[in-house]
Amino acid sequence: MGEENKVIGHGTWSSTYSKRVELALKIKGIPFDYVEENLSNKSDLLLKHNPVYKKIPVLVHQGKPIAESLVILEYIDETWNYEPRLLPDDPYKSATLHFWVGYVQQVLESMGKLFNSDGEASQKMAFENVCEKLRVLEEGIKSSSFAEKKLNFHGQNLDLLDIMMVATLGAFRAQEEFLGV
Ligand SMILES: N[C@@H](CCC(=O)N[C@@H](CS)C(=O)NCC(=O)O)C(=O)O
CATH class of the missing domain: 3.40.30.10 (Glutaredoxin)
Structure with missing residues (x-):
């Protein structure tokens, strides 16, 4: 280059x-x-x-x-508008993808609040908030609109949402070990 x-x-x-x-x-x-x-x-x-x-x-x-x-x-x-594309051309798929990208960002921010929270009560609240957000995300993954977009963890064609998921939640196990939770 x-x-x-x-x-x-x-x-x-x-x-x-x-x-x-x-x-x-x-x-x-x-x-x-x-x-x-x-x-x-x-x-x-x-x-x-x-x-x-x-x-x-x-x-x-x-x-x-x-x-x-x-x-x-x-x-x-x-x-670099060649395959693999990170964003779908179809407006509805693109809107759905952006919706969930925004949601994964919220999950990340709620995790940040958990790591930065002090005191048992606020830690408990922050923890419950993360769990609730992850629960909704999991439900969303199972829902038809999300499934239609499909997560490609096992194949090629990783898209913008897959990148968000991997970058945000990929280190989850390591974080669990580090935090001992
Ligand atoms: N909204 C930004 C957030 C980036 C961000 O928070 N970067 C942090 C590191 S993870 C940073 O550069 N922090 C330095 C600072 O706040 O002074 C993005 O999506 O790129």
């Missing part, structure tokens, strides 16, 4: 948001360079590329920065 078409990802190894971008690039087979950021000492390049949020991930393509993981994923699918 010529310098002018270079793809560079800024991220951190432990970030589920970085993982989304990494998975998308790998699924599409797009070669890229990776810059590991130290979030307590952000690089000048990161601050220049994402002056609004100052967050990773950032993708730089042809020298132009794109920030926000979901924006990046859509950019990747639109720019």
